[in-house]
Amino acid sequence: MRLRNDKPEAGNQPATDLIFGEWYPAVRTSELRPGSMTTTLLLGIPLVVGRKRDGALFAMRDLCPHRGIPLSAGWFDGDTVQCRYHGWKFEPCSGQCTEIPSLTQIDTLQPTKIYAGAFPCREADGFAWVYVPEAGMGRITAETALPPLPQVPKFSAQFRTAHLSADLPCNVDHGIIGLMDPAHGPFVHRAWWWRSAASIHEKTKRFEPLPDGFRMSSHAPSANSAPYKLLGVYGEKIETTIDFTLPNRRYEVIRAGHGENGKWFASLTTITPVTPSSCRIDVVACWNVFYNVPLVPQIAKFFGARFVRQDQETMIQQAEGLRFRPAMMLIDDADKPAKWYFALKQRRLTGQGEHPLREPVELHWRS
Ligand code: FES
Ligand SMILES: [Fe+2]
Structure with a gap:
């Protein structure tokens, strides 16, 4: 699939490479x-x-x-x-x-x-x-069967919520592969409180297929990510999963312990096509960690906003380059999730082809 950024703005023809329905x-x-x-x-x-x-x-x-x-x-x-x-x-x-x-x-x-x-x-x-809806689906009534509404998974009755949004000047594909890109962290999100280029090390992550996507299987979170360390204070084993499912959803779940006293953080990030050549990132995060501590939502939002802004600024710069319609490369293994995304999307749009992941696989990269 070609990565395109040259589509006209919203016009009369429905875009053919966006996922409807x-x-x-x-x-x-x-x-x-x-x-x-x-x-x-x-x-x-x-x-x-x-x-x-x-x-x-x-x-x-x-x-x-x-x-x-x-x-x-x-x-x-x-x-x-x-x-x-x-x-x-x-x-x-x-x-x-x-x-x-x-x-x-x-x-x-x-x-x-x-x-x-x-x-x-x-x-x-x-x-x-x-x-x-898909083109030609007819008028939707109360009887029309619709897919379930996406939601952030929640693991306790009480939790906090925060939202972030940013407009991205690129088409939805660039937004999505940027979202799942494991190799940009040390460069785009370079900051004392997150990562430095010097903290790069080799990683091995296991991925498994989901019906319309894939999961980065439960693993101990990156030890050099400061915010993750916060959950560790509870002394429980920390499990985390990151799922991507079509058309545009990334679910991240971090849990320390289960049941009544379990601590958790979960987020749903979506990249939504606004026009065929622009998109918007929306993040909603819910958590029960430090539920009663004042200022935690504000602090989380401050760091979250900086994080999203770093991605946004990078994509604004990328859009400058994409105006000249350069050829693109996707490399192994760091861009493998992006390849899977394009294969899954193609399969959805054409109704043909196999799931790109037949069985669980390990990917290796340095980040
Ligand atoms: S254009 Fe005539 S009623 Fe709307
Ligand atoms: Fe990022």
Whole structure:
């Protein structure tokens, strides 16, 4: 598969190398008070996302089915979205048209047979997730079977949560392979509190196949990563797994002990296509370590934000180079996860091919 960065911005043709038929995080629900709406782009589709007065979330294609003006330019009274051009009204969860003000007694047109595009929209982990259907899937109703909503795994009733997001000026593939790239740590994330170039050493990690992805199997976390040392104070054996699953999800789980007193940290990082040539990284992390200690969420967020900014700055610089459409290389073993990602994605898009991992394998690299 070619790594591309030369696709046009959101246009009329659906992008052919994006994965449809999945849930993507659209906006943070903290932005959505009852009766408010906001706009965003997902996979090149303009969306108006909002929350009705009764709390229900909705996501509509931000284009009036009458003449294409953005519905977000109109009015929302908490129940109904009204287009500002000719005043058509829509129930935003179903997209069903409820009123066409210009109709007279003689007109036979039934407004309720008209629908604005509406997408399933649900809340999890502080995000409004939007299901972006495959082309030709038809109108989605309550009966349509949808995949489960992605969520951060949680291992206790009480936990803290923090969020981070950053726009990345590259296509989703570069964002994703950057996310799973084991060799950039000592260079991009060079910092006294994380890693230095001098801390590079050889690593061996075991990977196993997952149905639509792969898992870096339970292992003792990198001993030279300071934040990981924090969990060690509990004296329990620390287990960690990192899963990648299509279309764009990286789950990391770190656990010290199980049961009531177990300590854990878990995160879900997604790279979501905004347009065919740009994407956004969203991180949601939950943990019960230091649950009662003040300032821990702020500190975690401070370091997390720096970490994400380092990735973001690197990708901004990379985008400069990609404008010239250079050829790309993926090397063994450090870029093997990236090769697996492209193979899995190709398999999903074409419905053909084998899982790139038939059985557990070990990869070796220095980082
Ligand atoms: S364009 Fe929306 S009602 Fe006419
Ligand atoms: Fe990184």
